[in-house]
Amino acid sequence: GEDVEQSLFLSVREGDSSVINCTYTDSSSTYLYWYKQEPGAGLQLLTYIFSNMDMKQDQRLTVLLNKKDKHLSLRIADTQTGDSAIYFCAESIGSSASKIIFGSGTRLSIRP
């Protein structure tokens, strides 16, 4: 069945790069997304990548997609305290993108 997996926790020193990884199972994904959830708030879209792309860069964020291995990663350069949040990987599935499947989320904590 459809599944999106992520590790639950990541701890990074302030100023270092954070890399959050995700694997998915559905090869018919159209879009893959990264959402950010700050404490007490809903999910906000950080970035997305179309399934025929390998990489997308947006300021401090770099998304890498390995479609063969069904692996998606989010790299945050120069991690700052404001990046502390839960990061969700998600994929849209079905020809009409009738569903989005979310991973369980990775909690990113920043060490001084």
Added chain:
Amino acid sequence: DADVTQTPRNRITKTGKRIMLECSQTKGHDRMYWYRQDPGLGLRLIYYSFDVKDINKGEISDGYSVSRQAQAKFSLSLESAIPNQTALYFCATSDSRSGSSTDTQYFGPGTRLTVL
């Protein structure tokens, strides 16, 4: 996202009570969704609606019902609340009609429901 609002933001209720959570959007999107979030489980889809007359069950619809009163309003009901329905509930919207649609979903701030 201020364009998607949920009421109430917090609710404590007792087992067996009927509860309604409401969602409104000003984004003009055609699709609306209800999810619940539990620690370590991510988001699970309860119901989704592609149009006012098109409502579909998600992966965990048992114990829940929905109503799409208008394109902008989608409410979730718990007919007889039970403690394992204690969770954070999110409403989301998406636009399937835009030529540049990326199927992105936009989320409300969430409703924290506690069933005692």
